[in-house]
Amino acid sequence: MKLLIRRKWTLSFLRAILAEFLGTAVFVFASLASTIIWNQIPLNIQMQKAHSSDNPVHISLTFGISVAVMSYCMGPISGAHLNPAVTSALLAGLRISPIKAVSYIFAQVLGAITASGFLYGLTPGQYRGNLGINSLSPGVTQLQAVGIEMAVTFQLVLCVFASSERKKDLANCIHLVVGLSVTLGHLVAIGYTGCSMNPARSLGPAVIISNYKNHWIFWMGPLAGGLLGTILYDFILAPRWKSFTD
Amino acid sequence: MKLLIRRKWTLSFLRAILAEFLGTAVFVFASLASTIIWNQIPLNIQMQKAHSSDNPVHISLTFGISVAVMSYCMGPISGAHLNPAVTSALLAGLRISPIKAVSYIFAQVLGAITASGFLYGLTPGQYRGNLGINSLSPGVTQLQAVGIEMAVTFQLVLCVFASSERKKDLANCIHLVVGLSVTLGHLVAIGYTGCSMNPARSLGPAVIISNYKNHWIFWMGPLAGGLLGTILYDFILAPRWKSFTD
Amino acid sequence: MKLLIRRKWTLSFLRAILAEFLGTAVFVFASLASTIIWNQIPLNIQMQKAHSSDNPVHISLTFGISVAVMSYCMGPISGAHLNPAVTSALLAGLRISPIKAVSYIFAQVLGAITASGFLYGLTPGQYRGNLGINSLSPGVTQLQAVGIEMAVTFQLVLCVFASSERKKDLANCIHLVVGLSVTLGHLVAIGYTGCSMNPARSLGPAVIISNYKNHWIFWMGPLAGGLLGTILYDFILAPRWKSFTD
Amino acid sequence: MKLLIRRKWTLSFLRAILAEFLGTAVFVFASLASTIIWNQIPLNIQMQKAHSSDNPVHISLTFGISVAVMSYCMGPISGAHLNPAVTSALLAGLRISPIKAVSYIFAQVLGAITASGFLYGLTPGQYRGNLGINSLSPGVTQLQAVGIEMAVTFQLVLCVFASSERKKDLANCIHLVVGLSVTLGHLVAIGYTGCSMNPARSLGPAVIISNYKNHWIFWMGPLAGGLLGTILYDFILAPRWKSFTD
Numbered sequence A, B, C, D: 001m002k003l004l005i006r007r008k009w010t011l012s013f014l015r016a017i018l019a020e021f022l023g024t025a026v027f028v029f030a031s032l033a034s035t036i037i038w039n040q041i042p043l044n045i046q047m048q049k050a051h052s053s054d055n056p057v058h059i060s061l062t063f064g065i066s067v068a069v070m071s072y073c074m075g076p077i078s079g080a081h082l083n084p085a086v087t088s089a090l091l092a093g094l095r096i097s098p099i100k101a102v103s104y105i106f107a108q109v110l111g112a113i114t115a116s117g118f119l120y121g122l123t124p125g126q127y128r129g130n131l132g133i134n135s136l137s138p139g140v141t142q143l144q145a146v147g148i149e150m151a152v153t154f155q156l157v158l159c160v161f162a163s164s165e166r167k168k169d170l171a172n173c174i175h176l177v178v179g180l181s182v183t184l185g186h187l188v189a190i191g192y193t194g195c196s197m198n199p200a201r202s203l204g205p206a207v208i209i210s211n212y213k214n215h216w217i218f219w220m221g222p223l224a225g226g227l228l229g230t231i232l233y234d235f236i237l238a239p240r241w242k243s244f245t246d
């Protein structure tokens, strides 16, 4: 009996790890693909057959929709964090165990690197560019970049905690709202840093093209923003213990 | 016992004020950031690396999604007005107390100014521009600007009152519809005035860059449009007392 | 007693008429405004301050979102037809009375003309253009235009009938789907005819700028497409009487 | 009595076949129409009256919204597969019978060809172009094309299986998520192959303009990606029998 329970726990846990790996891989593959610029041809020829995608709306929609779709698919299996900053915020809010957090983050990072490798192989060399790596726009300081990454991850983590209050049967709409929050972050931050909000998404292409310039910003900013969101929302705005002493 | 109730009321009220401050700050920060024009470089170079966001669809989506996301997060805590025109309309419809209305508007205005200050600090000087301030396009008269701002705020306030009729358990979709209404206003009015619909959103960047030209329009228009919406929807189209004498 | 019932019916009916007038007016005002082209200035200057909206995605989103938002607001009051082709299809499907159909269409047409007049007054002369009137693109024949208008209205009316099968408590999502259907029609047909799908939307600007060229197409196409949708969906695919003899 | 049941089954089945034919036809007609490039005129003239639609966001939204809308309409009648790769995946997951699968695929293919023929007739010759046929962008190898088509169909089929777990009364949101998944595939793959994800969508215009170059890719890729999705999601991540031995 004990063995059966243990085995069930193990299988469910392995499925959750696989779901984080697969969900992050699909989301990172799709999102990085949307940053590829196809029409590197003169403007007048472009009018005939343009497949440009160097458009912040295009990229922002792709990041948000891929997160919404994978959250929808993986939500019932793993909770669909798909992001070390989200997993860390949930750990800081005492909602998941350290062992789960470490396993999820490992799966997310592995998924992102695998996806970046696949995208590298599936894209013709002349279009690969920097494979959608995060970098600072000219004039943006490291401090400004950390601040912007904190801001956009802050609002994502507010959404994640707000969702945990909602009733189960509205689970579909929750995934849509989280996707909108990711799109929002990109509409805001693409101009500053290309928008990370997610260290795994930044690490994937950095590993494949071996470029770690300013890479620490895309761990520091999202993790700090997520922690700030945890403190403000889960401890101050909507504390779970408020029904007791409040 | 009485003390406990009082303390609970006070804490809930303070949380609501904080939620209005924070929700308006995130929404204004994100939305103004979307108006920044990054690619002030020759057109042929842009094709290599373009981060343009001077695009009405980009800006309209950012305003609407940021309102949807913050409404989703702050809705259960404060009702998520995030806008002095919405708070005033709800006051005119006798749905909130004057003390609540004044506190909320104060928090919204403070949130918008704080957000504008943060955005100023986080954005390189050469890109700040007018920080997304509202202004009249060439050829648009003050009367036309007031009319357009009335029209777009009118439909937002219709949505707010229509939402108050809906069942609680559909709360998620309500936030999406309010976000769509804000996006709609911007798709319509950006060409005329940059689209305010929200005096706090207009005051924030005006204070930071000290430019109050035509600023009265962005209080007068939204407040008058909201009042018109209250009269038409809450008093004529769907009066709450219709079950009695009607 | 009888008098009370009669008065209630009359008041509800008058409110429904007002809701059709107001909903159509807001939708037509917003949608036509989205067709205005603001940046009639050289391309290099545009990069500094561009408010262009001559973009099919911008226009399609505006039409769809304004219908979604007004359907959400007016749905509980009048059913939110907002379109003579929808009202006619519901009449053909024996779902509303002829007197209601005539009253609704009258209110819709009046709303559209009023909205077009307001937009004319609120827009500087140099930007008014043709006020978003429907017209055939060069090379498109009248027969092709009727066919395209039939096709896009056909799918809208399928949505309307499919919605009537859904449970009441999902009413919010129904409005979103109808809005998506209107956006879809515009993404498809803007290139052919500017996309009508709605005779009231076409008549409004035609009256204000006195241009009725090919105007019959924008009644014939949507009405025929709506009738085809009624026959296929309400009589063949999902007949209401199928539980009896089927 | 037996006869009555048989007749009912037959009528329901015929309605389902008709729904697959009609739903696929509307979706393919609308989506191919969105690929037409209307503004083949010099750039400076475009500013006056531009109806360009050669924009990946425009095309991606049209594919996704048309699938969402037709899924919403046809879902209660046929399940709204609208895609041989979806039908094949459901067959591989032992969720539909072979006879149903073959009938559905036949209806989908016939609907796509019919729609492509109608679009050919309704579009002026100078704009028809290649009628939105799928083709490989310069530099993309056949292997890369198969890989990309597998990837985007894989995530669509994950969504389809994830939806089958959801409660019936959230059916509306399910259709929206499937539409988002189709939009996602196009945002990713338009640059590589024009994005098929659906062999019927590829076959339709290929038949009408008699161009079958690389056509096998648009059957092989989606069918293989769908099978991979079935194995991973329906057999490993969320197996239906897990409540028994797991």
Ligand SMILES: [Ca+2]
Binding pocket: A048, A049, A050, A051, D054
């Ligand atoms: Ca193209």
Ligand SMILES: [Ca+2]
Binding pocket: A054, B048, B049, B050, B051
């Ligand atoms: Ca770029």
Ligand SMILES: [Ca+2]
Binding pocket: B054, C048, C049, C050, C051
């Ligand atoms: Ca601008």
Ligand SMILES: [Ca+2]
Binding pocket: C054, D048, D049, D050, D051
């Ligand atoms: Ca135009």
